[in-house]
Amino acid sequence: MNAETIIITSLILSILNSLLLIMVLFIVLRRGPSSEEVQRLLQEELKRGRDELRESTKDLVHFNQEQNKTMISYLDRMHASSEEAHGRVRKTLDEQLGGLRKDIVEKLSEMIDRLNEGLLQARDVIQQQTNEMASKLDNLTASNRTEIDRMRDKLEKSIKELQEGNEKKLEEMRQTVDEKLQSTLERRLSESFKVVSKQLEAVHAGLGEVRTLAEGVGDLKKVLSNxxxxxxxxxxxxxxxxxxxxxxxxxxxxxxxxxxxxxxxxxxxxxxxxxxxxxxxxxxxxxxxxxxxxxxxxxxxxxxxxxxxxxxxxxxxxxxxxxxxxxxxxxxxxxxxxxxxxxxxxxxxxxxxxxxxxxxxxxxxxxxxxxxxxGPTTLAAIFSSLRMGFHTLAIEQRATEVWKILGSVKTEFRRFGEVLRKVKTHLNRATKAIDDTEKRTEKLKKALASVEQLPDDQIYCISTYEKAMEAPESSDDEDGFFGESSGGK
Known part of the structure; x- marks a missing residue:
């Protein structure tokens, strides 16, 4: 915007200077072309205007060059800053992902070690429980055999005692048959029957105990078989x-x-x-x-x-x-x-x-x-592994959040690129504005050329002015300029 203002100001000054010269020419032509002093002043004024226009053009070119250098330096600094920021972000992301990958590997290794240790412990526990169960079964079998042998011995002893008692009573009965009458025999038989009844009651009581034990064993088997x-x-x-x-x-x-x-x-x-x-x-x-x-x-x-x-x-x-x-x-x-x-x-x-x-x-x-x-131990190991898997899943979900942050960073970089494109667009617009200014300058020159159309008696002065404007900077031959004017007269 500053460069455009300077250019417009310079053009306005040039136009004003040109208009001033035209007015001076017009006045001179009105008064008459015989005054050499007026021509000399006109030539000096033209030279001074040309010098001012040259200085303005140089300043404008110098300003444009400085602006271009400043803009290029600014773009280089922005590019370096963006490269450095991108490197830092990439390094930080690599470190974070490396740490996350390392943690996951360590957790998996620890989980595998725990699982192996759990399996070894499970095998030992299984072996120990198998041995204990075998020992308990052996003890239970031995206890059952001992109890059954004891009950069988007791039952055989009771039956044997009953047989001995019966035989003894029968022998006594046989001995008293000849000694006593039928009444005595009946009394003896009654006594024998009483003894037999008592013995049978004792046997029945023993069988009841056996039946109770059998019912207990049956109830236990029923519980385990249900x-x-x-x-x-x-x-x-x-x-x-x-x-x-x-x-x-x-x-x-x-x-x-x-x-x-x-x-x-x-x-x-x-x-x-x-x-x-x-x-x-x-x-x-x-x-x-x-x-x-x-x-x-x-x-x-x-x-x-x-x-x-x-x-x-x-x-x-x-x-x-x-x-x-x-x-x-x-x-x-x-x-x-x-x-x-x-x-x-x-x-x-x-x-x-x-x-x-x-x-x-x-x-x-x-x-x-x-x-x-x-089994119980193996299932516990499986549940421990699943719990570790849930923990790993939580870590992966946190990693998803990290990827979202990276996505936002990528979006910011895209916006930064859009800003650079906007800067480039503004620079292109400034260049286009300079080109448009040059075109407008050419148009003004053409417009001034059309204004310079004068009657035939004034063509000499206008052509002299054009030659003075088109003369090189090193041309200081004032005598030649005025001599040519004299020849025209």
């Missing part, structure tokens, strides 16, 4: 593990995983979906199973040392496990509402260890039935 009771026990154990290792909002009980089905799974882990909205959560179904009958038949066959019975019982147990896995697959594995696999929880480590012995069965359940087998 499917509903076993299911409730396994479900309570599973719920206690979930309450201990998972947050309340990370799982639910009695979940209807498929909106189009009425099947309800005991427990389900709530896995987050693609967004933070909990409405699109995916369920991981978990169902507890306890096939005790098949497992007890396997243990009894192993205690008897019957290899064929052990193989049959083991095959039966594997078939039951496979059937339960298919039931879980058909009822609870319903993608996309659930994961593409479910978890079967076995309530005892001994049962889980027995199933784990068959690696082919584990792979078959995973491939065909899409079911993972887990």
């Amino acid at each position: 499917i509903k009771v076993r299911g409730i026990w396994a479900e309570v154990q599973l719920e206690s593990i979930l309450e201990e290792l998972m947050a309340p909002g990370q799982y639910e009980k009695n979940v209807k995983v498929d909106p189009n089905s009425s099947e309800v799974v005991e427990f389900a882990i709530k896995l987050p979906g693609k967004s933070r909205d909990t409405s699109d959560a995916v369920w991981l179904p978990i169902d507890s199973k306890f096939p005790q009958e098949s497992y007890l038949r396997l243990i009894e066959a192993a205690e008897r040392g019957e290899s064929e019975a052990v193989n049959r019982a083991r095959t039966e147990l594997y078939q039951v496990i496979k059937s339960l896995a298919k039931d879980i697959r058909n009822k609870y594995v319903k993608p996309p509402y659930t994961t593409d696999f479910g978890i079967m929880y076995l309530a005892t480590e001994g049962l889980y260890a027995e199933v784990l012995r068959n690696a082919g069965l584990i792979n078959e359940l995973l491939q065909e039935c899409r079911v993972v087998i887990a």
